[in-house]
Amino acid sequence: MVSALVKIFIFPGFVFMAAYSMFLEYLDRKIYARLQNRIGPPWYQPLADFLKLLGKETIIPADANRMMFQVLPIASLAAVATSFIYIPVFGRNAVAYFEGDVVVVLYLLTVPTMSLFLAGWYSRGIYSTIGSVRTLTQMFAYEVPLFMALLAPGLIAKTWSVSGMAEFYSRHPLYILINVPAFAVALIAGQGKLERAPFDSPEAETEIVSGALVEYSGKLLALFRMSVDCELVLIASLISAIFLPFMTGNVILDFALYLIKTCAILVFFTIMRSVMARLRVDQMLAFYWRLLTPVAVVQMVINLLVRGNLRL
Amino acid sequence: MNEKRIIGNRIVIPIGPQHPSLKEPGCFTITLEGEKVVHAVIGVGYNHRGLEKACESRSFIQTLYLIERVCGICSHTHSTAFCQGIEELSGITVPRRAAYIRVIIAELERLHSHLLWLGVAAHEIGFDTLFMYSWRDREKVLDILAEACGNRVNYGINTVGGVRRDLDDNVIQGISKMADSLENQLKYYLDLVMIDTTLSARLSGIGKLSREDAMKFGAVGPVARAAGISYDIRTIEPYGAYGEIPVKVITDDHADVFGRTVVRIREMLESLEILRFCIKNIPDGGIAVKAPRRIPAGEVISRTEAPRGENIHYIRSNGTDILDRVRVRAPTEANWHGMKHMLEGQYLADVPITIAAIDPCYSCADRAIVINSGNKTEVMDWQRLRQYSIEWYKKRGVDMASVKMPESKAYF
Secondary structure, rough: OOOHHHHHHHOOHHHOOOOOOOOHHHHHHHHHHHHHOOOOOOHHHHHHHHHHHOOOOOOOOOOOOHHHHHHHHHHHHHHHHHOOOOOOOOOOOOOOOOOOOOHHHHHHHHHHHHHHHHHHHHHOOOHHHHHHHHHHHHHHHHHHHHHHHHHHHHHHHOOOOHHHHHHHHOHHHHHHHHHHHHHHHHHHHHHOOOOOOOOOOOOOOOHOOOOOOOOHHHHHHHHHHHHHHHHHHHHHHHHHHHHHOOOOOOHHHHHHHHHHHHHHHHHHHHOOOOOOOOEEEEHHHHHHOOOOOOHHHHHHHHHHHHHHOOOO | OOHEEOOOOOOEEEEEOOOOOOOOOEEEEEEEEEOOEEEEEEEOOOOOOHHHHHOOOOOOHHHHHHHHHOOOOHHHHHHHHHHHHHHHHHHOOOHHHHHHHHHHHHHHHHHHHHHHHHHHHHOOOOOHHHHHHHHHHHHHHHHHHHHHHOOOOOOOOOOOOEOOOOOHHHHHHHHHHHHHHHHHHHHHHHHHHHHHHHHHHHHHHOOOOHHHHHHHHHHHHHHHOOOOOOOOOHHOOOOOOHHHOOOOOOOOOOOOHHHHHHHHHHHHHHHHHHHHHHHOOOOOOEEOOOOOOOOOOOEEEEEEEEOOEEEEEEEEEEEOOOEEEEEOOOHHHHHHHHHHHHHHEEEEEEEEEHHHHOOOOOHOOOOOOOOOOOOEEEOOOHHHHHHHHHHHHHOOOOOOOOOOOOOOOOOO
């Protein structure tokens, strides 16, 4: 009981995820800055930002729905923390797993985005309304390719569990090659999920200030920012567990490998963010529906054929 | 607040007066249907400084310092236009070396202004890497300007009758070194704009202002040249040393933000060529002649090509050292007129880049505020305007009645 609680709340659960999310944010900002010929922040900058925001006054707009305004950041963070339990961090198995947990993870993944949408909607500001509508539009664009890309490997592994997929592919590493298109789709759709450039129109600074979160301040903003960072950890861990499940069996080495894999995915995200201009909402929609979704569908068909023929 | 802002399926969204995409205050009231702009109202006038009025109570040498501060970025082009006007009125000829130095500073100014614009434009479309790169390269130009004039902006090098500082060999060598390294960067940016898909997706077809519309709205500078109008004061009315220097006018026929970007980058490459020519052919000799104490009565229009377009100064003198009237038509003032046309029918996401694409300089163009109260309009003379302002401030607890104003000699 105690060990389960420690696993859920401390390591590799919530505390680890929060700490690692700050490290990844630092890495993201530092690499982004170096790519732009800037020096970038010191390592403690994300923590300093977080603590500073905690100490600031929290302003709730008079028009806003007070209850929703305060509950949503917590709901968002809680959903991310819950889904992290089902993702293997070291070793083959996550803290908790059952047949079908990937569906739960994907379901919980939509909660932060929905929270963001509702947060913008209930703030009743003009910029936040437009930002939250864009957030929702973007969700309808990336969800289909992201879900198909993350579920396709399960067709070959014959399991709907993240741990199960990780275990299957670590035993049969060559099957990963079949999933390469899905891997690419997941990376690009993940960038959209995290609302990072070129898919950052929901929080486009130069158009709608900062989108759905424009009215947020103080502790509530700190929680929202933390949940966005934790989402980054979650997406990177999920992609690395499903598409890069190379493991040694040694717990320490596997943990080191996990860190390397997630950092590599983050570096890809950061490079993508720094070399492109922001796409408009209509261009983003066209990109996801005309390009990524067909690729994901083709991947599904390939995996179904493979599953039928290989008789694993 | 929302009840007023949302009418049916239309949302009225204010961009400004304080907004992250605007570098200066201006209020663009955008009516949206979904993400499409159906109506745009341009509200400028937040930065009125009473600059022309201030010129009328100072001697022309003091006025020169004010004129230098019309614009923070293109201060040299304004002081050049002003000095040229005064020189023409008093009939003095600037030494050739001084004319060349003015051209060198003007082209350096064009370089740093366009690089600044490139960075701002990249930021507007969310491409911060290009923003950081172009502002890094702008530092090279600013370093040269600081070495040549002592200041990064507001160079203060122009004076009536010439320039105040000579360029030494260090600066001239520095310029040629800078030109070589900047040329590589600029060619890279030109390639980038031509090749990069996200850039062309965000720039092409945005803020269309066709040749006919550009003519109709009286657009100037890169906005007009991107619409295929070959309009550049440096060639149609060569001033200073431009008569001796070959200047190629850069035009483009895209007539959109993409065209304006290409025109500006290619203009920078052309500026480097002009700088190289000037460095090679700069004559020796004095840098200034003595200016008279009083300006002969008369009026003059002086035009220069600012980085943003045609800059017009009208100066009228009454024979004393205090000018009767100074009118500054900054290029932004001419480019505002087509803005509504450019904005309507576009996506909200393209509004910031469309506004930025004319390279607006709000405070340069803001002249006076028209107060609309109902349907009543009235024209106030100077005394009534002053009375109005005293009452306006009194209501807010400030008494301005004791402030002495110089007696105005100007004609209204």
